[in-house]
Amino acid sequence: MEFGINFFPTVGPDDKPADQYFDEALRLAELAEELGYDHVKTVEHYFFEYGGYSPDPVTFLAAVAARTSRVKLVTGAVIPAFTHPVKLAGKLAMLDNISHGRLQVGFGRAFLPDEFDAFQLPMDESRPRFLDGLRACQKLWAEENVVWDSEFHSFGPVTLLPRPYQRPHPRILVAAAITPSSCEQAGRDGHGLLLVPSISKREKVQEMLTLYRKAYAEAGHPAGGDEVHLSYGCYLSEDPAEARTKGREYARRTNAVMVDAVAAWGTRRSEGYAGYESIVDKINKADFDKSLTENKTLVGSPEEVTERLRTIREWFGDVTISLQLISGNPTYEESARSARLFAEQVMPNFR
Template identity: 70%
Template sequence: MKFGINLFPTVSPDEKSAVQHFDEALRLAELAEELGFDHVKTVEHYFTPYGGYSPDPVTFLAAAAARTSRIRLVTGAVIPAFTHPAQLAGKLAMLDNISHGRLSVGFGRAFLPDEFEAFEIPMDESRQRFTDGVEACRLLWSEEDVEWKGAFHRFGPVTLLPRPYQRPHPPILVATAITPESCVAAGRAGYGLMMVPSINKVEKVQEMLALYREAWVAAGHDPAAQDVHMSYNCYLAEEAGRAHERGRTYSEHTNRALAAAVEPWTRTKSSDYEGYGRIVERVRSSDFGKQLRDNKVLVGAPQEVADRLRLIRSWFGDITISLQVISGNMPYEESARTLRLFAEHVLPVFTP
């Protein structure tokens, strides 16, 4: 298994300034490299405390690249629907060069109605804009004199500059929440997968993973090259009771931010987002105690967290775990302690 950090901000300006957030997040990226973690990841969201401090993951990861030399940089994820593909491909290729080939590009469809409304993008175009955007970026990275005639953009022939550092292109991952078809498409294309297991039952995640892996093998890709990322809220302390108490506080803070962000789903319908109308009730009914019992959070003393990860590995195999060590607006010192405890006591259990 591999382990990295996901710096997903759930913070508002009255809780922490943007300057403080970015200073602390960059310090955590440096610490993660020092402690031997695999990657640093961040998200693209807008306007609300649920991710709004990260409207452009490329900007943040470029700053992280300048402060590190080994750790991989992962967009988790960029949103093709909100950016012209030539612009998106160009700035990602630039980051790949700045980092000397440490970039992995995660693409997502987005799912918050207010973001689509602000960008004047119909949600019913989401799936096609995502598919077109990923493919246009792949072509721009891989080929020269690219001519694109899609449903939403037409350009070319053009040759992207700079060319990506990694050839033919940086590793591609796609995000999926509850849609099995996205897993099949990713496996068929040979792309990695990013999942958030906390929003689904274990059996549902296993079903989606099986579809992904079957499609991967059927398409003739090397089974050893699969890359599945899952993100978990993470809080460690030397004493389990303390970890559970503080983990609950931060989990409930994150859940309030998410509940406010998804509230527009109570009055939104989209053929591209079947089943998302139920997401509001799922968030409202979230219970930290049940999440802990169901191993949907990595919270506890180090040995307890190691045991949770053994169970997760038995469910899903040797996946890549992204530890969300700032969710809930944790103080920097607590996030850093979580990373140090994990590196000292948990990493050695799962890495050679």
């Protein structure tokens, strides 16, 4: 198994100034390299305390690249619908070169109505725009004199500069939420997969992984390339009671800012997001103790978290785990402590 840190900010100016957030996040990224973590990842979101301090993953990961030499840099994920593919492919190719090939590119569809409204895009177009942008970036990276003519973009012939450091292009990962067909498509295309197990039942996650791995194998892609990243909230303490108390508090804060970000789903409907009209109700009904029992969050002492991970590995296989150590806005010291305890007392059990 591999392990990394996923920077999903849930803060705003009233909680923490942006410069302080980035100073602390970059210190944690350096600590991740020091402690032997495999990757650093961050999201793309706008406007809300739910992710809004990370509107451009490439900028943050370029700063991480300058402070590290080994750890992989993962976008989790960039949103191709919000950026022209020539611009997006170019930015990512720069980062791949700056980091000497440490980049993995996660692509996602986005799901917040306010973000689509700001970019003046209909949500019903999110899936075709996602596929169009991903495939255009892939072609721009891998080929020269590219001509692209689709429903959404038309350009060329152009040859992207700089060329990616990795040939033909960086590893591509696809973010999926609750739609099995998205996992199947990622497998057919030979991409990796980004999932958040906390939003689905264990059996649903297993179903999606089975579909993904089967499609990957049947398409004839190289063995071992069916890479799966799972993101989990994480809070560790030597004192199990303290871990549960603080973990519950930070989970509550994360849910509160998420409710604000998804509020527009109370009146919005989209064919591409079946069931999302109930998302606010689901978040409001979130039960931390149930999540803990169902191993949907990695909270507890190092020994308890080790046992949770053993169960997760039995369920899902040797996946890559991304720890959300900063969600809910714990102090830097708490996040650093969780990172150290996990690296020193949990990770060695799975290497």
